[in-house]
Amino acid sequence: MDGSGGVDGLTHCRWQAVRHLVAGSIDPDPRLNIFQGANAAGKTSLLEAIHFLARSRSFITHRTARLIRSGESEALVSGRVQAGGQLHRLGVQHRSGETRVRLNGRDVTALSESAWLLPLQVLNTEAQRLLTDGPATRRAFLNWGVFHVEPAYREEWRRYQRALRQRNVALRAGDRRLAQAWEPEMAAAATAVDARRQRFLQAVLPNALEIARQWLPDATLDWRYRTGWRAGEALDAILAASRDQELAQGFSLHGPHRAEFRVTADGVEATSYLSRGQQKLLVAAIKVALADHWTAQATQRPLLLVDDLPAELDRSHRADLVRRLEAGGAQVFLTAIEGDLLPVGGHARWFHVEQGRVEATGG
Ligand SMILES: Nc1ncnc2c1ncn2[C@@H]1O[C@H](COP(=O)(O)OP(=O)(O)OP(=O)(O)O)[C@@H](O)[C@H]1O
Known part of the structure; x- marks a missing residue:
């Protein structure tokens, strides 16, 4: 250096x-x-x-x-x-x-x-997978997106994943008390992770849709985000209430590991409405908006x-x-x-x- x-x-x-x-x-x-x-x-x-x-x-x-x-x-x-x-x-x-x-x-x-x-972002013929793949692809996008602008995010997400893993081990072992013991940690880390994800999406997706609207003037574009647990409720209360069901399933059903965001066109999934070329433009708009956000917020050049x-x-x-x-x-x-x-x-x-x-x- x-x-x-x-x-x-x-x-x-x-x-x-x-x-x-x-x-x-x-x-x-x-x-x-x-x-x-x-x-x-x-x-x-x-x-x-x-x-x-x-x-x-x-x-x-x-x-x-x-x-x-x-x-x-x-x-x-x-x-x-x-x-x-x-x-x-x-x-x-x-x-x-x-x-x-x-x-x-x-x-x-x-x-x-x-x-x-x-x-770094890649725009190629595979990039549409951001829209067409399952939620894990979009969560990976979210994680990279936030990682580059919020230095504390990485540790919070790691903390959440550790608590989730430990709780899942306890659930699989049928250890109710140990599962319960990890819930406050899981909920605290989840709140921090979710707040940063929401802030990130609010900064990127409206701009992305603004860019995309110039290219897709006939579609009414919008987006929605799901935190991964029931809206308006505290995660620790949900974890407590669903513990029995989760003991039976052997894994945690609620939390930011289930988060999801979707882009809609005329109220339906963008992928079921837009042509492949239009999807490519939409993904390009998202990546351009992300690069703009990184440029404005990160110290490193995207x-x-x-x-x-x-x-x-x-x-x-x-x-x-x-x-x-x-x-x-x-x-x-x-x-x-x-x-x-x-x-x-x-x-x-x-x-x-x-x-x-x-x-x-x-x-
Ligand atoms: N590990 C490898 N070692 C040597 N050659 C490889 C290896 N992997 C791929 N190739 C060769 O590299 C070539 C593809 O290169 P590349 O994908 O970079 O081309 P490109 O210029 O992007 O082409 P296109 O315009 O067709 O996409 C192919 O001929 C392929 O056989």
């Missing part, structure tokens, strides 16, 4: 043996970067390298081992990140099923110790990885979205097969990707 100045964000990224990529490096633009190349050139692999650096895992495969280039034994990505007036050195390595992270010359043992540095933007979007919506990305506060990384499909207005740094090699082309 040193105190050099400069614009916040990822200022340098180097990789070795990541998927299709030949070893190389880039010095990204603080605002907009475009990776252009033919199918299978390695554009997505490059986004994966950045994702691996930020989150210590791949965003495509659940098995990080697949990130390693065929025939090699380890994948390595390192980078320099400017944040809060400091330059940080981050390195992530995957070898023999193990991921090792180093930050400023020290080993990192918990993901949160390094992930705070690069608030990163947006946008893969295969043209898929399912017509020319005018694509142009709108690129304009919005350019105007936002995030450092953006876009892939493109044909450069002219991306109506980039202002300044951008272009990189040509071919057979796994990446070269800055300057436009």
